[in-house]
Amino acid sequence: SPGGATDIIARLISPGLTESLGQSVVVENRPGASSQIAGELVAKSAPDGHTLLMTSQTLMTSQMIEKRTYPDLARDFAAVALCATSPLVLVVHPSLPVRSLKELIALARARPGEMNYGSGGVGTTPHLSGELLATMARLKLVHIPYKGEGPAIVDVLAGHLPFMFTNVTASNAHVQAGKMRALAVTGPQRTPVVPGVPTLAESGLPGFEVVGFFGVMAPAGTSREIVAQLNAEIGKVLAGPDIRERFASQALDPGNKTAGQFGDYIKSEAAKWGKLIKETGIRAE
16 A cells, blocks of 8 residues: 555665666555455566566465465565565554553553554564564454555554554654654664664563565566566666665665575565464464
């Protein structure tokens, strides 16, 4: 959806690709069904390199939870380029009387089954982060899935949702403006983008670590030549000083993998998230 991290990253990269490829690169939002609507559209498109999917692991993890088989991120697409990895941040509406993870956990324990948190849909990284929090802290939370991260953020800003995990890219401007309060980040270490905000691991949940990825996929059957060209052109854009500066300001770590390496990375992520989903017993609502 507009305003989500996937949308923001696509729009940061598209101008550079337009210039390097010599043709317009248009970002078209197809929100809903945890990326499956957009994924199905691209998977069924001609494998000519003209219709691509900017995705996160959401398409993969949502299917694991819902036990769907199509479109499969590893089978129905050709991996093109890893664009970025990034931690998430746990944010609350300023009216919520908590200023730390421990205080949020205490409040949730005092209100079992009454605390809602939002996400961009079933299987999204924010959703999985909330489920991991509930499991590790032994909380009873209520997940509210939206048709994209952007609409969920809007409801946190409006005070309709007390908290959520969100990509730093999509929420940092609101945090800096004081419209959201950041409690902790999900990565293995702190990020200078939200200074002074600790990790969940150091805030009382050792072992908590979630890092999301964002990458470009093409329909299965796309030729190796087209994939290699797109990988090279996206790599040039990601290496540009302007993009690296803008990525750094939003806690995004630019990708630097060949198409084959990105494909292997997706398989390793599938194994990791599949294990987490099985161990935590995450199910579609």
